[in-house]
Amino acid sequence: MIGSPYTLGGNTTSAIMLKVMLALLPGIGAHAWLFGPGIWVSLLLCSFFAIGFEALLLMMRGLPMKPFLSDNSALLTAWLLALSLPTLAPWWLYAIGMLFAIVVAKQLYGGLGQNLFNPAMVGYAVLIISFPVYMTQWVAPLSLADHALTLADAFDVVFAGQGSISPDAYTSATVLDTWKTQTRLQTPVESILAQPVFASSGQAIVAAMYLLGGLFLLWSRLITWHIPLAFLAGVAVSAGLLHLLDPTQHASPLLHLFSGGVMLGAFFIATDPVTAASTPRGKLIYAGLAGILVAIIRAFGGYPDGVAFAVLLMNVCVPFIDSYTQPRVFGHKIKQGSDKP
C-alpha cells in the first residue's frame, strides 16, 4: 500500500550529495591555486574508480544501476578521499583507497545508508597503514616548489611514476609532519615555526575555504551546527590544554584547527549522516569526543594526523550514543528509560 502523504517536498538524496560537493569547491579551488593542478588528477581518478566499483558491485548485487549511481553518494566519497590523500600519488593508491571505501566499507555492509564506518575514512586508514611512505609525500605549495608541475606533468607522475622529475622537486612534508618530526628531534619551537612550510600558510588557506564551504552547508541547513562546533571545540580545547602544559611539544590550538584534516573533518566527514550520531545531544558527544581524539592522536599517536582514526573510532560508538540520547518526545514528561520492562 502506498498511502498518504500524496505530496512530497522535493528533497532528493542526489541533490543533497551534489550540494555537499558544491560546498567543497572553494577548498578545491584554493588547493589547485596554491598547490598546482595535481588535485584535479586525484579527484578525477578517485571519481572514476568510485563509479566503477559502485557499478560493479550494484551489478553483482543485482540492484538497479540508475537510481543508485545517480544518488551521487559514491562521487562524494571519492572527493572526500581524494581531498584527504596526497595529490600526485601513484594511480593504484587511489584505486586501492576507493576499493576499500566503496566495496568493503560501503557495499559489503549493505550499500548506501547501511555502513557503520565512514567509507572515505576507511579507505584513508587502509592506505596510511599499508603505504605510509606514499602518504607523507605531499605536494609542496607552489611558492615553495622548485618545480611547478603542469597538468600534463601531473598525469605523468601519477601514471608513469616519478619519471624524469624527482619527487623532491615538488613534494614537501606537511605542517603536521614537520611539527611531529622536529619536536621529536627537540628542535626549538621558534625554529620549527620559522620553516618555510609554516610560512607559506597554503594549508591554512585551504582549511579556511573548507570552513567557508561548511558555513554554506550550515546556511542551507544540510547539516546542523552540533557536529562541526563540537568537533572543532574538542580539538581546540584539548590541543589548547596540551599546549598550555608543554608548548615545546604541543602546537597551538590555532595551528591544529587550520592544518591537516580538521576543517574538512568537522564540516564534511564527521557530518556524514549515515555514520554520525543522529540525535542533537548525541551529535555533541560524538563529535566532541572525535575532536578530543584527533588532538590526542596527533600528540601521542604514531601518525601525524588523527582525523580518520578519530572518526572511525567514534563511528563504532554511534549506535550506543544514539540510543542513550533519545530526545524527549512531545507529551512525555519523564525521561526515556524509566519504562524498561
Next chain:
Amino acid sequence: MSRTLFTFNGGVHPDGHKTESNGTPIRAMPLLSRYVVPMRQHIGAPARPVVAVGDAVLRGQTLGAAEGYVSTAVHAPTSGRVIAIEPCAAPHPSGLFDLAVVIEADGLDQSIAFEPLDWRALDPSALRNRIREMGLAGLGGAVFPSYIKLNPGAQKIHTLILNGAECEPWITCDDRLMRERAPELVRGIEIMRHALGSATILIGIEDNKPEALAAMRAAAPSDMEVVAIPTLYPGGGGKQLTYTLTGVETPTGGRSTDVGIQVFNVGTAYSLYRAVELGEPLISRIVTITGHVSNPGNFEVRVGTPLSDLVTAAGGMLPGASGEIVGGPMMGFDLMDSAAPVTKAVNCLIIKNSKLFPGKPIELPCIRCGACAKACPADLQPFEMYWYSRAKNFGRAQSYNLFDCIECGCCAYVCPSHIPLVDYFRFAKSEIWEREREKSGADQARIRHDFKTFRLEREKREKAEKFAKAAEKTKAAASNPSEASAAVDPDAEKKKAILQAALERAQKAKESVAPRNTEDLPPRVQREIDEIEARRAAVETKTESTE
C-alpha cells in the same frame, strides 16, 4: 493579538492550494434520487438500524440509533423509502464495505418536525443526551461522538479551543464556513461553553485565512478570543493547536481533557448550533471538492451523497484525471470506489492528475540525514522507527514511541530518499495490534481452559466427597473413622491456589502488554480495534453460554 503563541517543533510548509476552491461561496447540491447512509460514520460502535426495508422515512428521521456508549445516531438525509439495508462501498482506506441504509428519495424532501431546544434552560446532561440523538460527531475528520466530548466529567475544562486552523493543503470547507456562517458558528460555541463551563475560549485560525479571521472576529463576543496562528502544517492537529495556543503539551497516551482543555472543530460547532437551536440532526456537512475538476469549490452535502454525484455537481472531472483522494494530501487516502458516499468524516475530495500528484519517486535507502526527525511535530525519530518497522522488530519500534506518531506525514514529505515512512508506521501499528489481539485471544482461551479444569476438578472433588460421605456412613456403622475426605481436600486446595495464581498471572500479563497511547490512534486503526473488541465480546458471550 496579545496572546503569546508557542511554536511546536518540526512541521512543514506544503503548497496550500487553497485558492482553487476558496473563492466561491458554498453551493447547495441538487436533490438526488438515491442516498447511501452508512451506519458507521463515527468512531466507536456503528449505529443500529431502526428502520426496515420498505419503510417510508422523512428527512431527519433516525435511521440508526446509537449503540453503546461510544456511538451516535444516524439520520435520513431526505424523505423517501428504504430500499435496502446492506453492505455498501464506504469511504475507507481499506475499501471494505459497511452496512448502510439505502434510501430512494421521493423528491418531496419532507422533514420531521424539528424541535429547537431552549438549551440555556436545559441542564448539561439532558443537553448531551439530545446531542447524542442528533448524531453529532467531530467534523474535523476524527468523528468522535460529540456528546462524550461535551461531558467534562470529573475534570474541569477551563479552556475550550475551536479548531479553525485547516492546515491540510487543498481543503477549504472550514474557511468558507467561517467566512459565511460565523454568527451561527459562534452560537454553537456558546452551547459548547454552556455544556463544559469553560472560562476561556480560543478560536485558532491559520493566518492564511484573513477573511475567515475577520468574519470570526466580527461575530465573536469579547469573551471569545480569535487567534491567528502561523501557517505551518500540522498546526491544526489537536495536540499541536493546543500547544500553539496554550503552551500545554497533551500528555502521551492521554487527552487534552487531562490538562483541562477540550478541542472542537469549527464545523462541529456550526452543526451543534443547527442541532440544538434549529432542532435539525446532523444530516449535512460542508465538503470541499477540488483539484482536477472543472468547477472546484465547496458544497453543502447531505450525508449519504455518493461521491460520484458530488463530482458531477462540481462539473465533472477534467480529462486526464488519475484518481481521487478523500481528505487532504497529507493524511487522506485513495478512494477505492466512487460509489462510496459522503459521511460525517469526509471533508474533502481531491481529483488527482499526474501533474498535481506525480507518481511516487522510487524509494532509496535511508541515509539517516535526520530531516524526518527535524520535521516531526511529535519529536520522534522516524528513521529509527522505520528501521525497526521494516525489520519487523516491532518491540523496538514501539520503544521509539511509535504510538506517539500522529501519522501527519511530515517525515515522508521531507525524506530525500522518498521512503513512504508513514506506510511503514501504519503497517507496524496494525501488526502490533494484530499481535495484541492474538495474545489476548490466547489469554482468554487459557483462562477459559483453566476455569474448565477447575470446574471439572471441583465436580470430581464433589463426587469424591459424596462417595466419601457415603463410605463414611457405611464405615461409621462399622465404627471405623476414615481419612479419605481429608486426603482429597488439600490436593484440591493446592490446585485451586495454582489456578488462582495462573489467573492472576494472565491478568497481569494482559495489563502489561496493553499498548500505551491508544488515544492517538487514527480513526481507521481505532475502527479496527473496535471491530476486534466487538467480535471478541461476541465470541466470549457465545463461549460462556455454551459452557
